[in-house]
Structure formats: structure tokens, C-alpha cells
Amino acid sequence: MELLVRAGSVPRALELVGQQAEWLTERHIEFTHIPAPTFGEKARGDYFLRLFKKLKLKGVRRDRVGNVLGELPGAAPPRQRGLLLLTAHLDTVFPSGRPVEVRRANGRIYGPGITDNGAGLAALLGVARALRAAGLRPRHSLLLAATVCEEGEGNLFGIRHLLEQPDIRRAVRYVMVLDGADTGHIIAHGLASLRLRVTVEGPGGHSWSDFGMANPIHALAAAVTRFSAAPVPAEPRTTFNIGEIRGGTSVNSVPFSASMKVDVRSASALEIRRLSALLERTVSQAVEEENQRARSGKLTFRLEGIGERPAGSLPENARLLETVRAVDRYLGIQSHIERSSTDANVPLSMGIEAVSLGGGGQGGGIHSPQEWYDPAGREIGVKRILLALCALAGVDG
Numbered sequence: 001m002e003l004l005v006r007a008g009s010v011p012r013a014l015e016l017v018g019q020q021a022e023w024l025t026e027r028h029i030e031f032t033h034i035p036a037p038t039f040g041e042k043a044r045g046d047y048f049l050r051l052f053k054k055l056k057l058k059g060v061r062r063d064r065v066g067n068v069l070g071e072l073p074g075a076a077p078p079r080q081r082g083l084l085l086l087t088a089h090l091d092t093v094f095p096s097g098r099p100v101e102v103r104r105a106n107g108r109i110y111g112p113g114i115t116d117n118g119a120g121l122a123a124l125l126g127v128a129r130a131l132r133a134a135g136l137r138p139r140h141s142l143l144l145a146a147t148v149c150e151e152g153e154g155n156l157f158g159i160r161h162l163l164e165q166p167d168i169r170r171a172v173r174y175v176m177v178l179d180g181a182d183t184g185h186i187i188a189h190g191l192a193s194l195r196l197r198v199t200v201e202g203p204g205g206h207s208w209s210d211f212g213m214a215n216p217i218h219a220l221a222a223a224v225t226r227f228s229a230a231p232v233p234a235e236p237r238t239t240f241n242i243g244e245i246r247g248g249t250s251v252n253s254v255p256f257s258a259s260m261k262v263d264v265r266s267a268s269a270l271e272i273r274r275l276s277a278l279l280e281r282t283v284s285q286a287v288e289e290e291n292q293r294a295r296s297g298k299l300t301f302r303l304e305g306i307g308e309r310p311a312g313s314l315p316e317n318a319r320l321l322e323t324v325r326a327v328d329r330y331l332g333i334q335s336h337i338e339r340s341s342t343d344a345n346v347p348l349s350m351g352i353e354a355v356s357l358g359g360g361g362q363g364g365g366i367h368s369p370q371e372w373y374d375p376a377g378r379e380i381g382v383k384r385i386l387l388a389l390c391a392l393a394g395v396d397g
Contacts, residue, residue: 001391013386017382024129024382025122033111057132066148068146072131076394082171083172085347087144087177089147089148090158093152108372109374111372119373120178120358123378124146130386178358183377186338186357188313190339193264193308194308196262200258201256202214202297206254213254214291214293214298217255218290223279230282240263246260264279265341279303312354
């Protein structure tokens with residue numbers, strides 16, 4: 001690592017990282033003001049398309065699904081040239097139509113998605129700007145991608161599409177995903193998850209004249225109560241969450257439909273299957289009991305998969321992991337290996353070396369209206385990413 005930080009244009013690139021703090025914070029605030037709900041990232045994508053061009057990346061474009069791409073072509077002969085993919089997702093969990101307010105207070109910046117994934121996107125820009133301004137040309141090519149549809153029901157669609165392109169799939173050697181702020185972790189294990197929608201339906205009716213009719217919300221509520229008491233193991237760690245419930249049309253109507261969305265995650269595929277089967281049994285029992293209780297009407301239900309994230313793990317001796325750890329030792333970062341659900345799940349499941357790293361700084365209140373970001377410490381996060389890229393891609397000198 002001592003040799004790398006003195007090689008070619010690397011010292012200049014590291015120096016520029018330290019000089020661009022205010023520029024990066026201004027860009028961070030600018031794009032956070034642009035709403036980017038999953039499936040609605042176009043306006044924020046337009047911003048990154050313009051900025052990639054201003055940074056003089058090569059081959060700047062938007063692909064068919066909305067990913068925004070820019071390249072730093074490698075200096076090695078074409079047949080020897082590999083590809084490193086650096087990504088950060090554009091979308092947030094906040095729905096369309098929600099007002100976006102970004103404010104600064106007590107050294108922090110508050111706003112929806114300011115850390116997830118504003119911190120990752122800002123780091124992507126910081127690395128690109130430092131590399132271009134320093135004139136650093138790696139031996140292997142770098143492909144920078146602001147991807148769509150990472151959150152929720154997006155189901156990692158952007159990164160899936162990217163790695164399904166034959167030219168990219170053949171050339172890619174490493175994938176580094178920038179997600180969130182924390183530099184204390186290296187996500188080298190992809191956490192599997194299954195998202196399900198449960199829908200209960202009946203005839204519906206009037207709350208007075210049809211009192212006693214089978215009620216989908218009653219059945220769904222009973223199922224929620226029972227399923228939420230389900231035991232889960234601490235090892236392998238397993239979780240579930242009922243994140244959305246919908247149903248009914250008015251306070252004085254027996255609803256004809258009610259639905260909920262359930263997220264199940266585990267380090268074990270067996271536990272995911274067990275919980276999804278338990279969910280189906282629980283809903284079936286609740287519907288049957290409501291049908292037996294009701295004076296009229298019959299309920300039916302269906303369970304649909306609305307998203308599945310694959311699992312995968314990076315071997316302990318993987319070059320990518322050894323490189324990030326070497327950079328962390330050099331920079332004095334105390335990091336540890338973690339398992340999580342990010343865009344890195346997809347390349348890991350395909351056998352491609354991949355990690356997910358934080359972009360630097362600190363954040364909190366993730367996925368809540370109180371989400372915040374503190375840019376103090378961002379510099380070391382960007383330097384970490386830059387050095388890892390240079391070590392993997394190779395530089396002159």
C-alpha cells in the first residue's frame with residue numbers, strides 16, 4: 001500500500017479528495033432535493049447524466065432500464081483489459097408525491113434518503129471527480145453506474161440488468177457497491193430475502209345492512225397477530241416485517257379486499273421457506289375461522305411473491321476482500337465483515353467478487369422522515385474507495 005499511494009497520479013487524486021469537501025456536500029444536497037422513488041428515478045438520473053458528462057467520463061449514457069453509466073477506459077491492451085464496476089443506487093424508499101425538504105442543523109444534513117443512498121451516490125461522484133481531475137488512467141477499465149430499483153419491490157432490478165449484459169458479464173472482475181455511510185463494515189455476504197403479498201377477498205357490503213358478513217380486514221388482522229408471534233432463531237439470524245397493509249373503501253363499508261406485504265430475511269434459505277409456509281398456514285386458518293364466524297359471504301386468499309433477493313458470499317481469501325482490508329489497515333479503519341441485503345447480492349450470487357462499502361461520514365434515522373447525514377469523515381471513506389479501485393485496477397508506476 002505504501003508503494004501504491006506514491007504511484008503515478010495517485011498522490012494527486014488523494015490530495016484532490018481532501019480539497020473537494022464543500023463541492024461534494026453541495027452536490028449531495030442538490031440531488032437529494034430530487035425525488036427518486038423506486039421506479040421513479042428518471043429526474044435524479046438526469047442529474048447524474050449531466051454531471052457524469054461535466055466530469056468528462058467516457059461513454060456517458062442511460063441504459064434501457066434507467067441506469068446511468070460512465071467509463072474510465074483502461075490503459076491495458078484490449079485483450080488484457082478487465083472491468084471494475086463501481087455502483088451506487090439512485091432510488092429511495094420514500095413514495096412519489098412526498099415533499100422533499102433538505103435542511104442543515106448542528107453540522108448535520110436532514111432529508112429523505114440523505115444517507116441511503118445519498119452518501120453512496122456522493123462517494124461515487126467524489127471518486128469520479130478525483131480520478132478525472134488527477135488525470136489518473138487505470139490499467140483496467142472502470143465502469144461507474146448510478147443504478148435504479150435497489151429498494152423494496154425494485155428487487156435489485158438495475159444491477160441485475162447491468163450484469164445480464166454479455167459484454168459486461170464477460171469483462172467484469174470486481175464489483176464495489178457504495179451504499180450508506182458507515183466505513184466500519186465490509187458487506188461481503190449477501191442476505192437472502194423474500195417479499196410476499198397476501199390478499200384476502202370477499203363480496204363486500206354495507207356496514208349496517210350486511211353486518212356479520214365475512215370481513216377481509218378481520219381475517220387479515222387475525223393473521224397478523226398470529227404471525228407476528230412466530231419464533232425465529234438467533235442463529236442463523238432471521239427476521240420478518242409486515243411493512244404495508246391496505247384495504248377497504250370507506251368507514252361504513254364491509255371491505256371486499258385487504259392486503260399486506262411481508263418481508264422475510266435470513267442467512268438460511270431453509271428458514272425463509274419455513275416462515276413463508278407458516279405465513280400461508282396462518283392466513284389460511286384466519287380466513288377459515290372468519291368464514292365459520294360470518295353470517296354471510298365467503299373469503300378467499302392468495303399469496304404472491306413480489307420480490308426475491310439471492311444470497312452469496314465472498315471467500316475469505318478473495319483478492320477484493322484482501323485489498324479492502326489492506327486499505328483499511330493503511331488508513332486506520334477498524335472494519336469488520338457483515339451480511340446484509342444490497343446490490344452486491346446479485347454479483348455474489350453469480351460468483352463475481354463483490355463487496356458493499358459505505359461512502360464515509362455518519363448517518364442515522366435510515367428509511368425514516370428524520371434521516372440525517374454528517375459529512376465529517378467523508379474524506380476517509382472516499383479515499384478508501386479510491387485506493388481500493390487503484391489497487392485492483394492497477395496504475396502506472
